[in-house]
Amino acid sequence: MKSLFLKILLMRIHMRFFVFIMSLIATVFSLSVPYYQKEFLDGLLKNSVNISHEIIIFLLLIFGFSMLSQLSVFISKIFSYFEGSYIQKWLSHETYSKTLVLKADNPKKMSAGQALSVYATDVYTACTLIDDVIPNIISYILPILLAPVAIIIMTSINPMLIIVVILSILTLNCLMAIKQGKYFFHNKMFAAIRIGHVNEWLQNMRVIRMLGWTESLEKKIKYSRIKETNNRLAMVTNGSTMNSIGYSAPFFINIIAVFLLIKLEGNKISSGQIFSLLWIFGVLLTRPLRMLPIMLVSITDCYTSIKRVQNYWNQETEKDEVQMKNNNLENTNSEGCDLEIKNLSYKYEGKLLLDNISIVINKNEFVAIIGEVGSGKSLILQALLKIISSECENYKINNESTENMDLNKLRSYFSYVPQDIFIVNSNLRDNVAFEYDYQKNNDNEIIKCLEMSQFNFQTENIKLGLNTEIGERGVNLSGGQKQRVAIARACYANCPIILLDDCLSALDVNTEEKINESLLNGHWKNKTRILATHRLSILPKCDRVLFIKNGKIVENGKFYEIYERSNYVRDFVSTLSE
Numbered sequence: 398m399k400s401l402f403l404k405i406l407l408m409r410i411h412m413r414f415f416v417f418i419m420s421l422i423a424t425v426f427s428l429s430v431p432y433y434q435k436e437f438l439d440g441l442l443k444n445s446v447n448i449s450h451e452i453i454i455f456l457l458l459i460f461g462f463s464m465l466s467q468l469s470v471f472i473s474k475i476f477s478y479f480e481g482s483y484i485q486k487w488l489s490h491e492t493y494s495k496t497l498v499l500k501a502d503n504p505k506k507m508s509a510g511q512a513l514s515v516y517a518t519d520v521y522t523a524c525t526l527i528d529d530v531i532p533n534i535i536s537y538i539l540p541i542l543l544a545p546v547a548i549i550i551m552t553s554i555n556p557m558l559i560i561v562v563i564l565s566i567l568t569l570n571c572l573m574a575i576k577q578g579k580y581f582f583h584n585k586m587f588a589a590i591r592i593g594h595v596n597e598w599l600q601n602m603r604v605i606r607m608l609g610w611t612e613s614l615e616k617k618i619k620y621s622r623i624k625e626t627n628n629r630l631a632m633v634t635n636g637s638t639m640n641s642i643g644y645s646a647p648f649f650i651n652i653i654a655v656f657l658l659i660k661l662e663g664n665k666i667s668s669g670q671i672f673s674l675l676w677i678f679g680v681l682l683t684r685p686l687r688m689l690p691i692m693l694v695s696i697t698d699c700y701t702s703i704k705r706v707q708n709y710w711n712q713e714t715e716k717d718e719v720q721m722k723n724n725n726l727e728n729t730n731s732e733g734c735d736l737e738i739k740n741l742s743y744k745y746e747g748k749l750l751l752d753n754i755s756i757v758i759n760k761n762e763f764v765a766i767i768g769e770v771g772s773g774k775s776l777i778l779q780a781l782l783k784i785i786s787s788e789c790e791n792y793k794i795n796n797e798s799t800e801n802m803d804l805n806k807l808r809s810y811f812s813y814v815p816q817d818i819f820i821v822n823s824n825l826r827d828n829v830a831f832e833y834d835y836q837k838n839n840d841n842e843i844i845k846c847l848e849m850s851q852f853n854f855q856t857e858n859i860k861l862g863l864n865t866e867i868g869e870r871g872v873n874l875s876g877g878q879k880q881r882v883a884i885a886r887a888c889y890a891n892c893p894i895i896l897l898d899d900c901l902s903a904l905d906v907n908t909e910e911k912i913n914e915s916l917l918n919g920h921w922k923n924k925t926r927i928l929a930t931h932r933l934s935i936l937p938k939c940d941r942v943l944f945i946k947n948g949k950i951v952e953n954g955k956f957y958e959i960y961e962r963s964n965y966v967r968d969f970v971s972t973l974s975e
């Protein structure tokens with residue numbers, strides 16, 4: 398991918414050019430002011446009794462050029478802010494779209510907190526390149542470049558010595574700015590790591606407190622804070638030195654300029670010339686000389702942020718891009734489907750996690766997948782959904798190959814209850830229906846699904862019914878309640894194939910039996926069902942059981958059949974019964 402920094406810089410280049418032209422106009426106007434100031438003062442000193450028309454015109458020109466200069470600065474700033482907002486919108490949209498298609502194993506490489514800091518900090522900093530840093534750099538460089546021209550026009554000083562002094566001071570400050578840029582980079586990195594820790598801490602606060610792990614985790618956060626603080630200290634020291642040099646620069650330059658003027662022009666020197674020279678160095682160039690190095694620090698800051706956004710974008714994505722649209726439920730309300738997958742394999746970092754799996758599942762069959770922890774049960778379900786980039790010879794749904802099937806279409810065949818259930822920070826209704834964007838009154842349907850999932854408002858102490866807020870990540874729900882909300886969600890989605898990943902693990906046998914009667918072997922009788930599970934009690938109620946070992950299917954048949962014929966299965970079952 399081409400450098401994102403350059404892409405942002407060159408995007409809508411005509412607008413950058415426009416900002417440059419406005420800054421140029423502002424600079425020319427502001428440098429015209431001291432010229433007329435000289436004329437005005439010299440004229441006034443020559444004849445302070447009779448004020449001529451010429452002097453009044455000079456005064457009006459001073460006023461007019463000052464105003465025009467400010468107006469040009471204002472226009473350039475307004476356009477820069479518009480451009481900044483445009484870039485922010487584009488970066489946020491791209492980052493969001495990218496997040497939708499990240500591969501399932503991406504979180505292993507970048508924590509949620511780090512990703513959050515890309516969204517919250519880096520996207521914002523990247524935009525300041527366009528709405529603040531570049532316009533400022535232009536508006537600081539132009540006066541420094543054009544001031545010598547103004548000096549030549551107004552006086553007979555050779556500006557070479559002044560230019561050498563200005564350049565030396567700028568070089569010194571720029572070297573310090575490069576150092577400052579490195580401190581900024583480290584600062585951002587440390588902050589992202591700390592946000593990652595804090596995020597982890599916040600997300601698991603309940604458990605951490607219960608286990609008494611607060612102290613060690615707080616120590617981890619504190620340690621990264623100390624590293625960050627030390628870096629910040631060095632950064633502030635370096636920054637203050639830069640500031641001092643920047644502040645005192647105009648003083649030295651003034652002395653040199655006036656010294657040169659007196660030396661070269663001797664008695665011919667006019668008060669207007671001295672005044673204008675002091676005006677240029679003491680007023681017009683003070684801010685550019687002080688701020689230009691700081692802007693160079695900001696540019697490196699923007700560069701690192703943009704680099705971080707680019708690294709985020711460069712993470713591996715799924716082969717097929719998911720389109721950004723709402724759940725495409727074109728397959729709802731239909732009966733189950735046939736599923737066929739041949740020679741499915743999945744390798745991760747050189748390790749074969751799914752090994753030539755071939756499964757045929759008939760329409761409306763209820764199939765359980767069992768096997769030891771880490772044997773690959775969840776991966777099979779994820780491969781069916783194409784969440785992981787597995788390879789296979791053939792994968793058909795209802796005899797239709799999925800090779801070129803749009804991912805949204807493929808996923809619309811499935812209702813999926815993942816092993817890690819997610820709950821959004823909203824009420825029960827939203828968590829079952831996921832229909833924020835339109836006001837469809839489907840409460841009866843939602844309640845029916847919750848009832849079939851054995852989620853009972855009375856016994857669960859859910860006082861406000863569907864309006865009950867269930868909190869961020871379901872902190873107000875028990876593990877079993879969360880599982881039943883997720884089952885109700887799958888029920889509401891009403892897709893032809895139901896994938897359930899260990900969704901009974903937190904339920905008692907009694908509730909499991911009720912869910913079996915109402916849903917698994919009840920309402921879902923005419924759906925294709927695949928359940929990854931460790932629960933022994935449900936297995937006799939399934940049409941077929943697949944036993945998976947080290948990513949390979951080693952047994953396939955009715956539960957009692959495979960139990961009779963396979964030592965593996967008997968050993969495994971004995972571990973479950975224990």
Ligand SMILES: Nc1ncnc2c1ncn2[C@@H]1O[C@H](COP(=O)(O)OP(=O)(O)OP(=O)(O)O)[C@@H](O)[C@H]1O
Binds near residue numbers: 816
């Ligand atoms: N998204 C992923 N990317 C890479 N490796 C993964 C991913 N998810 C799981 N794994 C690894 O693949 C192996 C199988 O994991 P899987 O989650 O399928 O096991 P499982 O049979 O569902 O186990 P459990 O009974 O604990 O749910 C494990 O070694 C795991 O570390």
Ligand SMILES: [Mg+2]
Binds near residue numbers: 774775816898899929
């Ligand atoms: Mg699993």
